[in-house]
Amino acid sequence: MIIARSHQELREALHTQSGSVGFVPTMGALHIGHRSLIEAARKENDSVVVSIFVNPTQFLPGEDLSKYPRKEEADFKICELSGVDVLFYPDVQTMYGDDEVRICAPDVRGYILEGASRPGHFDGVLTVVMKLFNMVRPQRVYFGKKDAQQLALITQMVENFFMNIVIVPMETVREKDGLALSSRNVYLNPSERQEALKLSSALKRGTEMVMQGNLSTVEITDAMHKILAPLEVEYVAIVNRRFESISKVKIGDTIVLVAAQVGTTRLIDNVWM
Numbered sequence: 001m002i003i004a005r006s007h008q009e010l011r012e013a014l015h016t017q018s019g020s021v022g023f024v025p026t027m028g029a030l031h032i033g034h035r036s037l038i039e040a041a042r043k044e045n046d047s048v049v050v051s052i053f054v055n056p057t058q059f060l061p062g063e064d065l066s067k068y069p070r071k072e073e074a075d076f077k078i079c080e081l082s083g084v085d086v087l088f089y090p091d092v093q094t095m096y097g098d099d100e101v102r103i104c105a106p107d108v109r110g111y112i113l114e115g116a117s118r119p120g121h122f123d124g125v126l127t128v129v130m131k132l133f134n135m136v137r138p139q140r141v142y143f144g145k146k147d148a149q150q151l152a153l154i155t156q157m158v159e160n161f162f163m164n165i166v167i168v169p170m171e172t173v174r175e176k177d178g179l180a181l182s183s184r185n186v187y188l189n190p191s192e193r194q195e196a197l198k199l200s201s202a203l204k205r206g207t208e209m210v211m212q213g214n215l216s217t218v219e220i221t222d223a224m225h226k227i228l229a230p231l232e233v234e235y236v237a238i239v240n241r242r243f244e245s246i247s248k249v250k251i252g253d254t255i256v257l258v259a260a261q262v263g264t265t266r267l268i269d270n271v272w273m
């Protein structure tokens with residue numbers, strides 16, 4: 001595995017590769033969710049590039065940028081063992097200069113749900129993803145459905161800017177008890193870890209209601225709020241794949257999303273129906 005820290009090192013590393021490039025952008029503190037993306041990239045491409053970059057522009061003031069988990073050594077090992085060809089591990093100076101051109105998230109889809117809770121977050125995400133895509137020049141890029149709105153906005157950016165890249169959505173990997181894997185789960189103490197299960201329990205209840213034939217989004221969100229009640233809930237939302245509100249669940253075109261604060265940790269989760 002080649003570790004590239006600068007744009008020049010990345011260029012040289014990419015020169016040693018041939019054929020299709022599959023790319024997995026991450027912020028590190030890698031877990032089995034990230035590994036599932038890397039494994040899919042490994043199966044479907046000649047070369048696999050992973051980036052690890054905790055992108056400052058997607059964190060709002062007061063968020064967890066400075067304490068975001070960093071696990072360089074373990075991450076390098078995981079990448080090596082997963083058959084990654086090139087690990088791109090840039091610092092902030094490599095990625096950003098002064099007074100730069102930026103990508104703006106769309107006015108509506110970029111400022112609801114996650115974008116309402118974290119205004120400007122998606123500008124930072126789209127800007128860094130545009131930079132990374134241009135640096136790595138992949139054919140396929142792998143993103144988790146866990147970050148559903150991010151996935152939708154990146155897919156839209158690729159369309160809107162006529163970029164010749166295939167975005168591959170990947171299923172959310174969960175612990176046995178249902179908790180969605182997240183780098184931020186390390187912030188949870190044992191009792192918060194237990195409380196955090198309310199997110200996946202609420203989504204499970206929503207799924208059951210749909211399976212029993214109740215398609216009313218008002219009734220489903222009410223039932224989910226009851227399960228989530230002790231937590232500080234930021235939103236429960238049911239939208240279609242274009243992130244428009246809907247009154248009835250339509251199988252094949254629905255995403256149920258939840259965001260809540262567990263102690264001081266903000267968690268998100270969703271199910272696609």
Ligand code: AMP
Nearest residue numbers: 026027028033143144146147172173181
């Ligand atoms: P992050 O390091 O949190 O920026 O995540 C990097 C990529 O891994 C994103 O595309 C995430 O959606 C994806 N990801 C995060 N958690 C999971 C999970 N539990 N299952 C599958 N993919 C995930």
